[in-house]
Amino acid sequence: MCKLKSWVEYNGQILHLTDLELRDKVIKERLKDCRDNDLIGHGAIRQAFNLPLNKGVDMEADFWKIDKLPKEIAKTFKEFDKYYSYLFSNCMSNDDLRDIINNAPEPYQAKASEQLLKQKPSNDDLRYIVDYALEPYKAKAWEQLLKQKPSNDDLRDIVNYAPEPYKAKTWEQLLKQKPSNYDLLDIVVYAPEPYKAKAKKLLKE
Numbered sequence: 001m002c003k004l005k006s007w008v009e010y011n012g013q014i015l016h017l018t019d020l021e022l023r024d025k026v027i028k029e030r031l032k033d034c035r036d037n038d039l040i041g042h043g044a045i046r047q048a049f050n051l052p053l054n055k056g057v058d059m060e061a062d063f064w065k066i067d068k069l070p071k072e073i074a075k076t077f078k079e080f081d082k083y084y085s086y087l088f089s090n091c092m093s094n095d096d097l098r099d100i101i102n103n104a105p106e107p108y109q110a111k112a113s114e115q116l117l118k119q120k121p122s123n124d125d126l127r128y129i130v131d132y133a134l135e136p137y138k139a140k141a142w143e144q145l146l147k148q149k150p151s152n153d154d155l156r157d158i159v160n161y162a163p164e165p166y167k168a169k170t171w172e173q174l175l176k177q178k179p180s181n182y183d184l185l186d187i188v189v190y191a192p193e194p195y196k197a198k199a200k201k202l203l204k205e
Helices: 025-030 036-040 042-048 071-090 094-103 106-118 123-132 137-147 152-161 166-176 181-190 195-204
Strands: 006-010 013-015 057-060
Touching: 006 042, 025 042, 036 042, 036 071, 071 106, 094 106, 094 123, 106 123, 106 137, 123 137, 123 152, 137 166, 152 166, 152 181, 166 181, 166 195, 181 195
Parallel strands: none
Antiparallel strands: 006 013, 006 057
């Protein structure tokens, strides 16, 4: 997993990539073979600035931790959309976005949740949004998860980590989709009424 932000320190310079550098004709040509989140890594920075591997020092930090960034980079995050709109929309992996949802301040959590919902989220990605993201992204992820047919394991994960009302929605859904005896016992032990009663009835059948 690559962090946004990566940079290379070389001869007193801070070498890094933003949307502005990616529009430069020379840099665009040098990076033509890079794909997806290659563009937020050290390899792309070195390729863009024609810097060999044995030159400079690779550095990285979470972009929202402004005090950990060189001042040249920190100021670009004060105009996020100007400098990182393309990179954020096209170069972040699902794992990168999940890390932001879990750790970044709210405005960036929202951006990451919105982006993750756009890029073919797996059931695991969707349940992660339900568990940890802000509203209204939880609700959108829940609806998408139902369309993608969550497994019983997916639902039990949500029960363990999500807040209400998603716990209640999940117990209800789990009872609908052929719960195993193990699932039913889980409901009997951990779920509130009336889910316990329904589970006990199914166990007797």
